Amino acid sequence: MPTILGQNQYGKAENRVVKITRDGDTHHIKDLNVSVALSGELDEVHYSGSNANVLPTDTTKNTVFAFAKEHGIESAEAFGILLARHFVDSCAPIHRARIRIEEYSWERIATSDANSQFIGADEVQHSFVRKGQEIRTAQITYDGEGIQVLSGLKGLTVLNSTNSEFWGYIKDRYTTLPEDYDRILATEVASVWRHNVTGAEGERMPNWEKSYAQAKKNMLHAFAETYSLSLQQTLYQMGVRVINARPEIDEIRFSMPNKHHFKVDLAPFGMKNEAADGAVYYAADRPYGLIEATVLRDGAEALIPVDMTNL
Amino acid sequence: MPTILGQNQYGKAENRVVKITRDGDTHHIKDLNVSVALSGELDEVHYSGSNANVLPTDTTKNTVFAFAKEHGIESAEAFGILLARHFVDSCAPIHRARIRIEEYSWERIATSDANSQFIGADEVQHSFVRKGQEIRTAQITYDGEGIQVLSGLKGLTVLNSTNSEFWGYIKDRYTTLPEDYDRILATEVASVWRHNVTGAEGERMPNWEKSYAQAKKNMLHAFAETYSLSLQQTLYQMGVRVINARPEIDEIRFSMPNKHHFKVDLAPFGMKNEAADGAVYYAADRPYGLIEATVLRDGAEALIPVDMTNL
């Protein structure tokens, strides 16, 4: 046979699991999208169609829902670790499991003490509105020995309306861009970071919820506080800030489109449009600069895959 | 000629205009997507291709950007009124202008006083993160005499994890749904409401920003505080609350998909999954119930179009 099988994996993607926890009248919600990918002794299902080594994707789906009930969902990372270990440890032909999770955040609807006609209205603790800001992500991989935990976020759109310049670049035959000493800098942050945990017995895990909140906060602060000469410089400072602030994180990668805001030329209408006076901008869709880079704790190994987009 | 021209309109859609206002080092941002639709004496452009009565869509785009600089953007509604009046009043063949606006909200990045190495870091007032919760909408129509102002929102996803029941419905040959006395009620609210303004000279306009914030707040409170026997009942209470709280609003329409959260059947695994104990749900995509209705102040005319979706 002149062809052979290479890397392969399978599983159920996008299991939309919602877990409510009731603490008296106070409810809590976890809202996840869980994708399972399994690898192992799976040559025959490709070669002959024998499913003897195949745990059906439908079963992996059932497991996600059953585990949410049995174990609750403390955090995306902790839930992913449980699932990844389960598939490899309980199913002999499966040697590696990768769990990818998206998490959607909700905040409580702060009900009204002013609406006195609604007795007890201010005590409602089971009503939520989706935050909608960024999507939190996690990826847990387990190969029967160690685990790797990546956390991340996507869709976090930020904008500085000043303190950004762009000049001093290479000019070749095809360069027409004028230098700019006061521009808008805006991007939609996608980021993945790697925790230095190994899954060794007795290892103490980070507080995943706090770690995430702090990583996001540091990223936002660095974005706001960096006087930027290039989006790359801002990106790097965001990575530095996260790694300096969080000892549990060794590596972080960003994919940041430069969401161009072009100053509109109003000269034909006899009008000035200077940044210093508060300008009007056209928010462009495509094309856009796309800036991608990894920042590492000195000595750490680069393990996060390079591709965060298909573009 | 056996065919004739019916209703028609044209203009530039989706002008993505961002206006920064500088108040010293404190910046403000307005981020809109403005669509223009004009009607009038436009038969000939359809019949013969004569553009003699056509203000180019490119000009309507330029006008949006120039107006943002000349007049600023106080609110989506105020900006839309300016634009609608301009097109009809300044261009003889145009008899009617409809401006539709989407607005994207931003909040300030609360920078860090704790990062003492960044001198003055806590004073950054030009950094923003997109809120991402709902999209605010406005539609202003002007026909040379009166104006109509619709405000609205879309993409506001809410969920009650209890206080929702569904029973006592019609059972026919095709009914299999079991009654439920403790279910999740979740929806993605899209809503449009009509202000009782006319555009008459000297008329006092609402405070559009405050009106919007209060309409949203009342909607959320009613959602949270209604013990629900049907999504229709919740919808109606949301409308009642807005109209009672806001004298400037006479009519409100909602389009609310019932975002089904089905309790997962864990019995095959020997597990119970009761709402009262904190259940696990499967968040379904399609199909979904779609509930649509208008609520009116008694005596008000129904003027909001029925179709808010194509489904």
Added chain:
Amino acid sequence: MPTILGQNQYGKAENRVVKITRDGDTHHIKDLNVSVALSGELDEVHYSGSNANVLPTDTTKNTVFAFAKEHGIESAEAFGILLARHFVDSCAPIHRARIRIEEYSWERIATSDANSQFIGADEVQHSFVRKGQEIRTAQITYDGEGIQVLSGLKGLTVLNSTNSEFWGYIKDRYTTLPEDYDRILATEVASVWRHNVTGAEGERMPNWEKSYAQAKKNMLHAFAETYSLSLQQTLYQMGVRVINARPEIDEIRFSMPNKHHFKVDLAPFGMKNEAADGAVYYAADRPYGLIEATVLRDGAEALIPVDMTNL
């Protein structure tokens, strides 16, 4: 009570029903997305939450699937008529049903007689590839007496690389657009047309499949063959052609974004970029001109709603 209920409707949206018909080894496929909206005596479900007059949306879903088996799916229109009649005629509180359908087309995979190692391979008649060109639509409304049938399509993207001009338009203070005597004309056609059927007993229905194919074909021909001085002129010719060719169609509405293809300015690089020589264009996303109009058979009533977009 100072508020009252206005127009309202409910039902299950986006039922994704696929029906396979087997004719020996030759299979046929119908792939629909069916949305149901019912109206009637539904005040109480809004006012008090009583579901006594409510046929559950879940039941409407079941009905869609059961009808696909019982009656087959001859065409989207015929299927929609069956469903609409059923809900109104079989459920007393329901006075009006509106069925909206999207249809996805498939074509057969033309298998290979050249692959002689696969015996009988060229006879495979159960393999399909989704066409992916346009989405076909239908809307059937029944109020217990008459029916209204709208057919349509969306997502049909067309382009003429010449025979399009734009000049002779109004120039005001905000006009900067240069006239163009040889431009690309491109649009993504969305269209809805109304059949002059009433649902009267014994009425002969159109051949829905043929009617659709011919409407699309005439639309495409008119687009290709019209020397265009404005997108409005092209739109009108498309409507005229459909109405002239199809006696069963009395009214047609189009929503056609002007998908701008801007000639790139290559002068800074010492290059010409003329349409006559075969130019390079930048395909823009936003903003875009949006042209909307109805064409009617003389004497026909305009019944298709104006809004085909929210922009």
Added chain:
Amino acid sequence: MPTILGQNQYGKAENRVVKITRDGDTHHIKDLNVSVALSGELDEVHYSGSNANVLPTDTTKNTVFAFAKEHGIESAEAFGILLARHFVDSCAPIHRARIRIEEYSWERIATSDANSQFIGADEVQHSFVRKGQEIRTAQITYDGEGIQVLSGLKGLTVLNSTNSEFWGYIKDRYTTLPEDYDRILATEVASVWRHNVTGAEGERMPNWEKSYAQAKKNMLHAFAETYSLSLQQTLYQMGVRVINARPEIDEIRFSMPNKHHFKVDLAPFGMKNEAADGAVYYAADRPYGLIEATVLRDGAEALIPVDMTNL
């Protein structure tokens, strides 16, 4: 400094370039979305914000458009090779260029000889309708020495209405899926394949257009002609067929969601719904099985990255 910079790249993404070629009255169209990513001596732009080694992303955009005019667009692959070589060979700090391209196909509108009132109508050769079936992709990487060329497609949705079974799989505590001996098999194919070209001087390149058409055709035939016991088996046969048929291709990877079509349970309505009689199916959205694998010519190296989705 406790942090260091890892892999990084930048460039302009999603340049939407359309090139018309005129051959008398017969026009040809190429419609691409081109993304540029450059790497090299770029540490300083991250560390200090110095842009001394940065060719602006705006310049890379200009280059795409200028090259389309200067060189035409023979194929996505040939155009990408030109661009990749240019950036590395002409700009000293740039050591590696990766060009990713999406291509949208168009077909001619076959105009009407029957419409005799339109003289010459049947000769229109400048009118196109977008095919809309799959999106063609290409990725060209050049590091100053060799090139790597990947071709591919995405969004190709296929369905077999029989000749698919699924049984004989592992049953664990969480397995509830019944075996199925006659199911629908449907998927949306995404595939990337690698050509065994190196970019060596004098090397003869494949006919990229023909190679693509044949790869797609073989993939479709294998899908149709494989009696399937698992989606993995079908996937593998598709890879085998492409590699056997195309000597220029050494490696191919697929990402194929199992687009579940579940037979609807009509028993509650007293109806049977058997595949053999032509069944009614519910086309599910999420979750879905996701099957991914690489097929290699024996002896070839696996170089296509594993991740084709983020799920």
